[in-house]
Amino acid sequence: MMLTKPSAGTGARARRGAALLVGCTTALALALTACSSGGAGARTSKDGFAQVAQADGALTVWVDATRMAAAKQYQQLHPEVKLDIVSYDGDANGSNYLQTKVQLFNRTGKGWPDVVFSSQNNEVTWAVDAGFAAPLDKGLLPAATLGGFAKGANDVCTVNGTLYCLRNDLSQVVLWYNAPLMKQFGYETPATWEDYAELGRRVAAEHPGYLVGDAGDAFTPEIYLWAGKCGANQITGAKAVTVNTGSEACTRMAGLMDGLIANKSMSTTGVFSTDFAKNEADKVLLMPGPAWYGGAVFKDTLKTPAQQIAVAPIPQWKGDGSPATGNVGGGTWLVSQHSAHLEAATDFLTWVTTDNAYQGATAPGFPAYAPAADNWLKAQAAAGYFVGDLAPLKDAAPQVWPGWGSGQFSQEAIWAATVKPGMTQGRSIVSLLPAWHDSIVKYAKSSGYQVSQ
């Protein structure tokens, strides 16, 4: 009797424990289902997409570390706006952080930021299909504002004729150079690629150790091969690409680079590598690179003193009548279709891309909005960091060769994984062009692209 009672008690307790367990599990399962089905409210169609019910509340803005200053400046100038500023990596170097998060938010049905900055300019290739990016030219923004952007600046934001993002800055490639050093060595800035190659040979012979360029970054092809009109990445439709790395344009530029790499006047370490900052920061004579090199590389990373860096147009091939240049990134701003604060989001977007207080004065890159760009050039001249006129930047803005597009697959990632290891082993870029071609084709196909060769 005495012994059976407690055991019966344990049995009851065990059953209760089991019931508790089932309860917990059910609660968990319910919570999970609630997560996946939440957030589906009533929507009204306006401005070209189905909008959620608008509400008061904080505007959530995602920015990278560099654009943090812009968000803070907006908050300062508009203290009445409730702003929730979140910093993330800006999707730099193809990290796909934004895409990953949006896929997860799409599953849980909530959590999307209202406005996002991305340092990549290919976000719309997935953000439109994912139902994230809101169309901007169907009522959200007036045509007058959109008309102010530099020609072609928002091409990367356009899908089937509709605009889904705004370009933050242009990244046209120009030829940066160290003006006092060039003068001291008695060199002229080269106007053609032939002169550039010749200058590289002279530097290698007369001033070994000094550099006329770098070919070590993932975006190296976007500087040289894009400017050289190499058709490795001709995006011809929403899901179509033509890949041709064997053309004369490609082999000629690759050969030029191989020659300079062989005589060591072109480094292969990459301008952001610890090695470059440590050993080669004061060896830069010439450096083809995008507009943001001025601030991000020379001023901030290499700490080049003021009154040394100047800018010239990127060289062209002799006899080529249509000047062309490359482009490296250039950030974009997106507005979420799921935003419940569209008015505030649009106001922030307009301010951050066009207002002179930020784009025209303190922005680190060349503004995509033309009136702000004019102001920015004046501000740079007044600040006195660069030597001489920055006009070549403005001239290069509309010269970006349109034959190189912005697909969903990352050209930078492909170059880094395919060509860079070969270069490290001492192989020439020309010999790596076929492998590069195969790799682009494979990645494009796996992203669902129709590939022509």
Add this chain to the structure above:
Amino acid sequence: MTTAPTAAGSTGRRPRGAARRSRAGTAFVAGYLVLLIAFGVLPTGYAVYFAFTSAGGTFTGFDNFVTAARDFRFLDSVGHVAVYLVCWLVSLVVFVVGLALLLHRLAADGTGKALRFLYYVPGALAGAAGVLVWLFMLDPTVSPVRPLLAALGFDTFGEVVAPGNLPVLFTVIAFWTGAGGWIVVMYGALNNIPRDVMEAARIDGAGAWQTARRVQIPMLRKWIVYMVILAFAGGAQLFVEPQLLSLASVGVAGRDYSLSQLTYDFAFQLNDVNSAAAISVELLVVSVSAAALFVARSGFFDAD
């Protein structure tokens, strides 16, 4: 008279103590069970469901497995993971057992205690942090062991992370972050070998080598099998090392290296959760099969 109450008291207490013990046991198991279901069983079931359905939720048989296997990165990743597993498991078994035996020999004096602590320290660092430490170690520009890297012929980070070096690098990193704990476990197991068995071996004239080979290692067998099963499952899911390396090298090395990275690409870049789940299910099947094989061949659950 005097004994009766005590006897009655004791009979009354004993079941209450047993009940408390069983209640505590149930509570512990229930806590574990809830977590196991929430973070083990449910996600696994979810993955299996995804693996056999399309994005719309209709049953598709093995279509997702075919899609995943047809991806140009799939076979490469399988090869990478296989080579890594061989390097990782062999080095783990050889060095962990070897170092544990050494530690056991030295246990008598103070060096043993110091070594035991040293072995364990890297394990106390979280996995990702440990990998970050290694990224600094492997970059000749900032590495404290730069002369060693230079002696091996590496002058730049790019040379260190050349594709052929990756299995060895990942093994070294994984060993450094994960092996210390196992050395301490093996050391504990060695201490459990009865003193008279060791004494008998010594009296029979067995030296250190023979004792290790004929007495200690056979008696450690089950612990070694246990370690291999867990290390296999963990190694097959290789992710943090190549992913962080790919970020650190700006995509030069480690992108699309392992199967887990491929699942990540499928899920978040190609928006194909179903094919991602198919690869996860394959990894699960392989790991469980390997564990079953080891358990069956080693008599892991046989009572001594």
